[in-house]
Amino acid sequence: MPETIQCDLLISGGLLLNTDTAELSPGSVAIKGDTIIAIEDVPSNYVPLRRIDASGLIVTPGIIDIHTHVAGSIRRPSPYVEDMMQDADTAGVHSGVTTVVDAGSCGITNIGGLVNHIIPNAKTRVLALLNVGSPGVNRIPEVTSALDIEHDAAVAAIQSRKDVIIGVKARMVSPGIAELGFDLPKAAKSIATEAGVRLMVHMGDTTGQSDQALNAAPRILAELLEEGDIVTHSFTAARGGLIADDKTLLPEAIDAQKRGVKFDIGVGGRNFSFDAAKRVLDGGLIPDTISSDVTLTSRYAGTAFSQMDSIGKVISLGFALEDALVMSCRKPAAVLGPEIERSLGCMAPGTHADLTLLRVHEGAFLFIDGDNNINHGPYALEPVSCIRAGQVMPIDYGPRPKGWLPESL
Numbered sequence: 001m002p003e004t005i006q007c008d009l010l011i012s013g014g015l016l017l018n019t020d021t022a023e024l025s026p027g028s029v030a031i032k033g034d035t036i037i038a039i040e041d042v043p044s045n046y047v048p049l050r051r052i053d054a055s056g057l058i059v060t061p062g063i064i065d066i067h068t069h070v071a072g073s074i075r076r077p078s079p080y081v082e083d084m085m086q087d088a089d090t091a092g093v094h095s096g097v098t099t100v101v102d103a104g105s106c107g108i109t110n111i112g113g114l115v116n117h118i119i120p121n122a123k124t125r126v127l128a129l130l131n132v133g134s135p136g137v138n139r140i141p142e143v144t145s146a147l148d149i150e151h152d153a154a155v156a157a158i159q160s161r162k163d164v165i166i167g168v169k170a171r172m173v174s175p176g177i178a179e180l181g182f183d184l185p186k187a188a189k190s191i192a193t194e195a196g197v198r199l200m201v202h203m204g205d206t207t208g209q210s211d212q213a214l215n216a217a218p219r220i221l222a223e224l225l226e227e228g229d230i231v232t233h234s235f236t237a238a239r240g241g242l243i244a245d246d247k248t249l250l251p252e253a254i255d256a257q258k259r260g261v262k263f264d265i266g267v268g269g270r271n272f273s274f275d276a277a278k279r280v281l282d283g284g285l286i287p288d289t290i291s292s293d294v295t296l297t298s299r300y301a302g303t304a305f306s307q308m309d310s311i312g313k314v315i316s317l318g319f320a321l322e323d324a325l326v327m328s329c330r331k332p333a334a335v336l337g338p339e340i341e342r343s344l345g346c347m348a349p350g351t352h353a354d355l356t357l358l359r360v361h362e363g364a365f366l367f368i369d370g371d372n373n374i375n376h377g378p379y380a381l382e383p384v385s386c387i388r389a390g391q392v393m394p395i396d397y398g399p400r401p402k403g404w405l406p407e408s409l
């Protein structure tokens with residue numbers, strides 16, 4: 001008789017996602033503390049304190065959403081504007097997402113609230129990108145002139161907490177892009193370079209559709225972004241995105257991806273178009289990662305309801321379920337760095353016990369884009385549970401009147 005090995009949790013009966021091969025196969029996961037200690041054919045001498053029956057479910061490495069807005073409760077109180085930011089755990093563990101990146105909700109004036117109050121109190125792992133505009137999106141637009149960008153203070157803020165502030169975020173929207181043109185992304189890149197972190201650029205001038213955004217786009221891709229930098233909103237139809245005025249993909253995007261620039265989908269309220277998506281894909285660019293850009297507003301009013309909804313939307317464009325899942329765990333983990341890719345992006349003995357359990361519903365689901373166009377998708381994802389650092393987290397009711405699933409035919 002082999003000796004008994006005690007573990008805390010045994011998840012069995014589900015289909016495990018292999019993120020190397022993008023394949024699903026039956027297997028179990030044994031967890032002790034915050035670490036996976038055995039996987040696939042877990043021997044019968046592993047005796048758990050608690051079992052989870054995952055029959056009918058898919059088990060993935062913890063889902064990672066690299067574009068969210070979770071600075072809820074630290075925005076300026078205003079009689080005019082509701083707090084559009086949500087709570088980190090609503091976008092995170094209670095939605096089946098174990099790691100989120102807050103993508104520029106805060107600039108130097110308010111990043112302290114995120115770092116000192118929200119991040120330590122969240123059950124979700126929260127990382128942050130510093131908005132290049134000092135007010136963050138506490139004031140929209142956050143960049144109206146060069147005075148809103150404070151280089152030295154931004155570098156100092158990042159360097160004070162590089163463990164959680166992992167990059168710079170800059171939105172190529174009016175009036176900032178119309179006023180500053182290419183100097184806007186250049187100023188953001190120079191902060192990122194001096195602080196030694198990555199840059200995420202929001203491409204697509206949703207507010208102004210300006211010529212300056214259009215003209216800056218190929219230069220940002222060709223001259224500015226380096227390996228490890230990120231373009232978000234890859235499927236936007238707004239001017240200054242990846243689609244030129246002639247409706248074709250900018251060739252500079254393909255070259256940038258070859259250099260190691262990462263392309264993120266960042267669904268968002270108005271930054272995702274089925275038509276633009278088809279043009280980007282037809283042009284030969286397959287984005288690296290799926291993210292939601294979810295806010296409190298978009299969670300309930302759409303069109304970025306949740307990361308699960310974002311994955312269903314991408315599948316509706318013709319992606320395989322398994323590939324879309326890899327684009328939501330392994331690939332975003334890789335974007336966050338090789339160490340995170342090894343510890344969070346795959347399931348193996350010794351990796352971190354962050355997992356997501358999903359039920360995949362089959363049907364003809366109605367997914368909606370930022371222009372209210374509808375695309376039919378074959379799958380909708382419902383988070384059933386997630387494990388964060390070995391702890392089982394409850395899932396909430398979901399963003400829609402009927403829970404997690406979109407309407408279906």
Ligand SMILES: [Zn+2]
Pocket residue numbers: 067068069103268293
């Ligand atoms: Zn955003």
